[in-house]
Amino acid sequence: MLISPPFLPPRADNQTEEQWLEVAMSGGEPGDGGYPVSYNLGWHGGMHMQAPVRGNTGVEPVRAIADGVVVYRRGTGEPPQAPSPDAPLSYGGRTSDGVVIIRHETEIGVVPQRNIPTRVVFFSIYMHLHTVRSTVRQGQTIYRKDELGQAGYIRGQPGRIHFEIICDDANLRKLVGRGSGLVSHASDGRSDAVFGELYFHLTESVRVYAERPPLNRPASSDGAMLEEDLFVGLRYAEGDGTPFTRGHAYVTTYRQTGTPLGAALVEPDAEYNLYRDANDISEAYPANARPVPSAVYELLRFGRIVGPDPLVPADVPHWRKIRTPAGTGWVNLNAQGVHKFSDADFPQWRDWKLIEEAEDGNCLCNAPEILRSVDFNRDGSISAEEAHTRLVAPEVKAFMKRLICKFPTEWDATTIDSCWEWLKTRSPVNLNPMTNLQFDRLRAHITALAFWKDADLQVPQHDVDGRITGFHALPSTHWHFDPREFVRIFRKCRWLSSLEFSLIYTDTYQKKVGSRLETARNALRHEVREQYRIQINQIARKYHVSASSYRLAHFLGQGAEESRTLTLMFERRSEASCNQLYSGKLGNDLPGDAFRYRGRGMKQLTGKFNYAEYWVYRGWISRESFDQSWWERRGVVRRPVISEPDVLGTDDYAVIDAGGWYWTASPHRGGPHMLSSINRVINSSRPNRENVRVVTRAINGGETGLDNREFHTDRIYRVVGDEVYQ
Structure with a gap:
C-alpha cells in the first residue's frame, strides 16, 4: 500500500x-x-481538514490518498450557486455537498514461506467538496495523487473537507491483525505485516547486564532481573529524515501503560552497520556452528526471521542497551519468552484500542473507555463544561486519535431520527436540547448531505490468488479510523500492490540513451512482474529500502537498468565477450570464471568475489572452505567452490535478495567496508542527475548507463513519491 494525505x-x-x-x-x-x-459526545466518523494554501493561487486541491475505484460521486465541475439562507445546505452557514468515495483494494504484506499476500479493502470518503473533477467517474480506476476536486464550505468556513476512512469486520482483522480485544503478550505478533517500530515484550524475569555480554552468549544467571514487565521499542530512522538522523536506531523502553521510560537511546549508524554486525555475530561462533549471516541480519532488523534462511542455533542473542527502572543495561531481545511485535500489530501499549459501540441504534457515544477519559471528576456524569475542557486536553486528544471505533454511519437518511433524536433531550452534556423545529432543520441538513443508500458500498471478497469471488454490502455500522493516524501509520508500510507495481515496471520498456528514448512494447508480461513482486517487497522491507520513497525510487530505478525491468535476470553475453570483460577481474582467477560468474539477478551480481561473499552470507558455503588469502591472491590457495551459480537466475528469492544484499553490504573482498549501505548516500530530495550519479558510482564505481538510470529513477519516483507533477 502506497498512501498519502488528501492534500499534497x-x-x-x-x-x-x-x-x-x-x-x-x-x-x-x-x-x-x-x-x-x-x-x-455524538459520534463523528471522520475529521474536518483545512486545505493548505497553494502559493498565490488559492488552496491545494483534494486528491486520492491511494489507488482504487470510484464507487460514488456527487457534484459537478462547476462551482454551485450559494444556497438561500433557509436552504438545508445553509444550516449554520454555507455547506458544500460534493462527495467522492473510493474503494481501495491493496496489500500490506505476505504470509512468510507461503507467499500468500495480505489483501485489504477499505473506503476513503471525501465530503463537502465545492467542485468534483469531471474526470472522476463512478466505476473508474483512480490513482493516488489524482485530483478529485476542490475543498468546499463547512458551516460557512471555506477550504474544508470531511475526510473519513472506514472498513468492515473482516478487513479490520486484516488491517490491524485482530477483530477485537488487545494484542496478546503470550506469543509473537503478526508476521505477514511487519513495519515501523518493532516491540519486544520483556517479562520481569529477563536478565539485565551492566556490560554487553559476548556476541555468542545467549544468557547467564549473573545478571539482575528486571522485576517489572516492560516493552522495548526499536525504531530505525525513516529514510526521509534529516541528515542528522538517517541511519540511526532508537531504542525506547515503555512501561505496560505505554509511558516511555525516559528518552530513547540512540545507536548512531545502526542501520548502516547491520551487515557488519550480522557478520560479527556469526563469526563469533565456532566455525562448525555458525548461524547464517542473512538470518542474523533479519534478527537484528526485525527481531525475528521472516525470510527463508533458518536461524541455527535459534538462541543467537540480540543484545541491545535499554533503559530500565534501575538505570541502563544490556538485554537479549531474543531471550526465551521474549515476544516480538511491530506497528503493524496496532498494540495497546502504543495507545491503539478497538472500541465497539453498544448497538442501541443511536449516534450518541456510550463507550465506557471514552466516557471515562472525559469524566474528569469521576462522578459518572459528564457535564458540558467537562466535555469542552477534557476533549481539548493534550492527553485526551492523544488517547482519542488512536481509537478504532465501530458505530453507525452519520450519512444514512433513513436513520436520522433514531440516530440523532437524543439531541432533543436535555442532559448534563446537552444543556440546550433542540426543539422539534430545530431538529427538523437538522434532519433536512443531514438528508441533503446523506449518501449511504445511494452509494450502496460493496466489499469484494477474494480467494488466495486475489480473484474476486463475490461481494457483500458494507454494513451501516462499521469501523472508523482517525484518518490522519491511518495515513501516518500505513505510510510506514510501502508494500507495493499489483496495480502499484505495474505502474513502476510497465509492460512497455523504455531506455534513455542521451536524448534518445528507445521503446520496446510488451517487453514485460504481467506473469513475470508478479513472479518477482512479492520478493521485491520483502527485500525492500528487509534492507530498509522502503523506509522512504527516495530510497525506493533509487533502488527500483537502478534495478530497471540492471535487469531491463525484470526481463533480463542474467547477462546475455557470449563466453568470449565475458572473458574479454571480466577475466582476471572481480575475483575471476580460473579459466571459465568470467562466464561462470557473469551478471545475474536483479542487480546483475558479477564476479567470483561477489558470488563468494553472497554464498557465505546465505550459508551456502562457509568462510573456512577457502583461504582468506584468496582475496589478495597470494600464493597457492584454496578457492571458494560455488557449484550452482545459476541459482541467482532461477531462485526467485535469491534473484532479488542478491541485489538487496549488494545494496546494503557493498562488499569489499571478504567483508563490509566503512561506507557499506548505499542507503547512506541517498538524501531526502527528488531524484536528479547528481544524486543518481552518486548512487550509480556506489554501485559500480563508474557511470555506466547513467542516462537510463536517471530516467527510470525519476520516472519511478513520480509513482512512489508524494510530489505532484504538472
Missing part, C-alpha cells in the same frame, strides 16, 4: 515526514470536526 503541499527543504504531515493534514480540532466524538 510541496515539502520544504529538510522538512521531516511528521512536519510535512502536520501541514498536509491540519484541522480536526475537538468541537470543529474532531474524531471520534463532538463536544456533545
Whole structure:
C-alpha cells in the first residue's frame, strides 16, 4: 500500500515526514470536526481538514490518498450557486455537498514461506467538496495523487473537507491483525505485516547486564532481573529524515501503560552497520556452528526471521542497551519468552484500542473507555463544561486519535431520527436540547448531505490468488479510523500492490540513451512482474529500502537498468565477450570464471568475489572452505567452490535478495567496508542527475548507463513519491 494525505503541499527543504504531515493534514480540532466524538459526545466518523494554501493561487486541491475505484460521486465541475439562507445546505452557514468515495483494494504484506499476500479493502470518503473533477467517474480506476476536486464550505468556513476512512469486520482483522480485544503478550505478533517500530515484550524475569555480554552468549544467571514487565521499542530512522538522523536506531523502553521510560537511546549508524554486525555475530561462533549471516541480519532488523534462511542455533542473542527502572543495561531481545511485535500489530501499549459501540441504534457515544477519559471528576456524569475542557486536553486528544471505533454511519437518511433524536433531550452534556423545529432543520441538513443508500458500498471478497469471488454490502455500522493516524501509520508500510507495481515496471520498456528514448512494447508480461513482486517487497522491507520513497525510487530505478525491468535476470553475453570483460577481474582467477560468474539477478551480481561473499552470507558455503588469502591472491590457495551459480537466475528469492544484499553490504573482498549501505548516500530530495550519479558510482564505481538510470529513477519516483507533477 502506497498512501498519502488528501492534500499534497510541496515539502520544504529538510522538512521531516511528521512536519510535512502536520501541514498536509491540519484541522480536526475537538468541537470543529474532531474524531471520534463532538463536544456533545455524538459520534463523528471522520475529521474536518483545512486545505493548505497553494502559493498565490488559492488552496491545494483534494486528491486520492491511494489507488482504487470510484464507487460514488456527487457534484459537478462547476462551482454551485450559494444556497438561500433557509436552504438545508445553509444550516449554520454555507455547506458544500460534493462527495467522492473510493474503494481501495491493496496489500500490506505476505504470509512468510507461503507467499500468500495480505489483501485489504477499505473506503476513503471525501465530503463537502465545492467542485468534483469531471474526470472522476463512478466505476473508474483512480490513482493516488489524482485530483478529485476542490475543498468546499463547512458551516460557512471555506477550504474544508470531511475526510473519513472506514472498513468492515473482516478487513479490520486484516488491517490491524485482530477483530477485537488487545494484542496478546503470550506469543509473537503478526508476521505477514511487519513495519515501523518493532516491540519486544520483556517479562520481569529477563536478565539485565551492566556490560554487553559476548556476541555468542545467549544468557547467564549473573545478571539482575528486571522485576517489572516492560516493552522495548526499536525504531530505525525513516529514510526521509534529516541528515542528522538517517541511519540511526532508537531504542525506547515503555512501561505496560505505554509511558516511555525516559528518552530513547540512540545507536548512531545502526542501520548502516547491520551487515557488519550480522557478520560479527556469526563469526563469533565456532566455525562448525555458525548461524547464517542473512538470518542474523533479519534478527537484528526485525527481531525475528521472516525470510527463508533458518536461524541455527535459534538462541543467537540480540543484545541491545535499554533503559530500565534501575538505570541502563544490556538485554537479549531474543531471550526465551521474549515476544516480538511491530506497528503493524496496532498494540495497546502504543495507545491503539478497538472500541465497539453498544448497538442501541443511536449516534450518541456510550463507550465506557471514552466516557471515562472525559469524566474528569469521576462522578459518572459528564457535564458540558467537562466535555469542552477534557476533549481539548493534550492527553485526551492523544488517547482519542488512536481509537478504532465501530458505530453507525452519520450519512444514512433513513436513520436520522433514531440516530440523532437524543439531541432533543436535555442532559448534563446537552444543556440546550433542540426543539422539534430545530431538529427538523437538522434532519433536512443531514438528508441533503446523506449518501449511504445511494452509494450502496460493496466489499469484494477474494480467494488466495486475489480473484474476486463475490461481494457483500458494507454494513451501516462499521469501523472508523482517525484518518490522519491511518495515513501516518500505513505510510510506514510501502508494500507495493499489483496495480502499484505495474505502474513502476510497465509492460512497455523504455531506455534513455542521451536524448534518445528507445521503446520496446510488451517487453514485460504481467506473469513475470508478479513472479518477482512479492520478493521485491520483502527485500525492500528487509534492507530498509522502503523506509522512504527516495530510497525506493533509487533502488527500483537502478534495478530497471540492471535487469531491463525484470526481463533480463542474467547477462546475455557470449563466453568470449565475458572473458574479454571480466577475466582476471572481480575475483575471476580460473579459466571459465568470467562466464561462470557473469551478471545475474536483479542487480546483475558479477564476479567470483561477489558470488563468494553472497554464498557465505546465505550459508551456502562457509568462510573456512577457502583461504582468506584468496582475496589478495597470494600464493597457492584454496578457492571458494560455488557449484550452482545459476541459482541467482532461477531462485526467485535469491534473484532479488542478491541485489538487496549488494545494496546494503557493498562488499569489499571478504567483508563490509566503512561506507557499506548505499542507503547512506541517498538524501531526502527528488531524484536528479547528481544524486543518481552518486548512487550509480556506489554501485559500480563508474557511470555506466547513467542516462537510463536517471530516467527510470525519476520516472519511478513520480509513482512512489508524494510530489505532484504538472
